[in-house]
Amino acid sequence: MTAPIWEKAYVPGVTWAIDLPTEPVQSLIDDAVRQWPDNIVTDFMGKTISYREMGAMIDKAAAGFQKLGVGPGVHVGLFLPNSPHYIVAFFGVLKAGGTIVNYSPLDAAKTLEHKIEDSHTDFIVTLNLNALYPQMAGMLGKTRVKKLIVGNLPEVLPFPKSLLYPLVKSKDIAKVPADDRHLTFKQLLDNDGRYTPHPIADTKEAVAVLQYTGGTTGLPKGAMLTHYNLMAAQTMLRAMNQGTNPLLEEGRETVLAVLPLFHIYALTVIMTLGIAGGARLILHPRFELEAVMTDLVKKKPTMFPGVPTMYSAILGHPKIAEFDLSSLKFCASGGAPLPVEVQERFQQVTGCRLLEGWGMTETSPAGTSTPNTGKIVKGACGVPLPGIEMKIVDVADNTKDMATGEIGEITIRGPNVMKGYWNKPEATAAAFTSDGFFLTGDTGFFDEDGYLHIVDRTKDMITSGGFNVYPRLIEEAIYELGIADEVTVIGIPDEYRGEAAKAFIKLSAGASELDIETLRGKLKDRLGKHELPAEVEYRDSLPKTIVGKLTKKELVEEERAKRAGKKTAGA
Incomplete structure (x- = not known):
């Protein structure tokens, strides 16, 4: 392929054509241990572990997993928050020859059961916390799971926290039978670390991780991410930082790891990318504003990958002006569209560029990234990463390419794109065009410089009076009014137009509610008549996913149930 239009947007010295590694994912930790043995890899509540120490723990985990029977074809589930256990188990399973299946603590029991059976998970690693263990304990005897490997937080906490934790947090600790x-995680690692390597003949075919999709349109599907996919994704991201004046220095960066590692965004942008560069990962089990602000000041991270709601929360801190955030030099936003207002305010407050990107579970999740140049393109999520091909096709006919500036469905092809959906050949076939591009389900357009502008998910698009209405455009217009911290817009039934837009708003501090007519009046210069919301509802909080991304699913279901109830009552 000849150099694409967006290559000219890269930092000088960065090219679209790159060499991609064929080594397995576990080679990342081995290389890091050799290159930076004394660097700190994890900082968890003050307890630090060096790359040398982490490497030894991973080898012991690999030997322990093999003693259990883990090897090629065996799937091991990780049901863990951000703690050193996750990194040890992740690379330990891969070194043992097994495949990782990631599980979310927010999954309902029915969803967990489906994923276990669908993915053929035989072992699951978790912690002895009431927020985690009981859910998986309920799967024993009910599903194919043979054994639970259960860790605890004191084993990865510094003294005296390790001594005090069971006393202070006793209400959070679950009772785990000895059968x-x-x-225990300690028993898993109770060996000499000698394991049997399983060389991978073809990393393009060997699946490293089964990463389940959100399941917003039915049961979740397992995206088969190969070793080649995951290695390509982190290589593409690293390549974007090369050139004449690299922003990041290998072996010298500190990453604030708040996004959950079991989510594909964090798995690649924080864990594999961070370890590939010898970075220190400050692990947070969840996003808690005060804890995050404390570490931003005291531990001075240089990198902070997050989602828009996290940046909004930081900006909303009542003492934001008192915090020194000058250590930050790379902040990335993904997982959801980044409101322009949030981006501009964050950059003003911190002095750090907030670079937006786009990706999906099925793309590992490499896709686009904003080059760290002086160029600012409002509303764009960057340009395709090196090695990636993208084009816009007609939503109704994916054989028809759209011209520059025209809205259509975003498609992507590259070494980072999944092998397919696990045990779902029909869904896999339907997800790709005849020329091998993955159909993302997102709509958008490319501008003349190759910057991608996301408009919306095709399934979220509202058809109002025959016109296509994109919720994100309405959300952006409301953000511009300066009254909202968070906005979600969905489609609701409308007798006249078929569908209409309804806005759900979490107000900014000091802002007042506007009735629907006043809101429409303030938006009329920003939106077309068919785009103006028909209803508005104000809430103290809006539904979010595990990574903090605003989600429409719950609101759509609420509205459907509400209207069904009214219809029944009036019948």
């Missing part, structure tokens, strides 16, 4: 269906 043949349970193994």
Whole structure:
């Protein structure tokens, strides 16, 4: 392929054509241990672990997993928050020859059961916390899971926290039986670290991770991410930082790891990318504003990948002006569209560029990134990464390419794109065009410089009076009014137009509610008549996913149930 239009947007010295590694994912930790043995890899509540120490723990985990029977074809689930256990188990399973299946603590029991059976998970690693263990304990005897490997936080906490934690947090700790269906994490690592390597003949075919999609349109599907996919994704991201004046220095960066590692965004942008560069990962089990602000000041991270709601929360801190955030030099936003207002305010407050990107579970999640140049393109999520091909096709006919500036469905092809959906050949076939581009389900357009502008998800698009209405455009217009911290817009039934827009708003501090007519009046110069919301509802909080991304699913279901109830009552 000849150099694409967006290559000219890259930092000088960065090219679209790159060499991609064929080594397995576990080579990342081995290379890091050799290159930076004394660097700190994790900082968890003050407890630090060096790359040398982490490497030894991973080798012991690999040997322990093999003793359990883990090898090629065996799937091991990780049901863990951000703690050193996750990194040890992740690379330990891969070194043992197994495949990782990531599970979310927010999954309902029915969803967990489906994923276990669908993915053929035989072992699951978790912690002895009431927020985690009981959910997986309920799967024993009910599903194919053979054994739970259960860790605890004191084993990865510094003294005296390790001593005090069971006393202070006793209400959070679950009772775990000592039987043949349970193994402690300490027992898993109780060996000499000698494991049997399983060389991978073809990393393009060997699946490293089964990463389940959100399941917003039915049961979740397992995206088969190969070793080649995941290695390509982090290589593409690293390549974007090359050139004449690299922003990041290998072996010298500190990453604030708040996004959950079991989510594909964090798995690649924080864990594999960070370890590939010898970075220190400050692990947070969840996003808690005060804890995040404390570490931003005291531990001075240089990198902070997040989602828009996290940046909004930081900006909304009542003492934001008192915090020194000058250590930040790379902040990335993904997972959801970044409101322009949030981006501009964050950059003003911190002095750090907030670079937006786009990706999906199925793309590992490499896709686009904003080059760290002086160029600012409002509303764009960057340009395709090196090695990636993208084009816009007609939503109704994916054989028809759209011209520059025309809205259509975004498609992507590259070494980072999944092998397919696990045990779902029909869904896999339907997800790709005849020329091998993955159909993302997102709509958008490319501008003349190759910057991608996301408009919306095709499934979220509202058809109002025959016109296509994109919720994101309405959300952006409301953000511009300066009254909202968070906005979500969905489609609701409308007798006259078929569908209409309804806005859900979490107000900014000091802002007052506007009735629907006043809101429409303030938006009429920003939106077309068919785009103006028909209803508005104000809430103290809006539904979010595990990574903090605003989600429409719950609101759509609420509105459907509400209207069904009214119809029944009036019948």
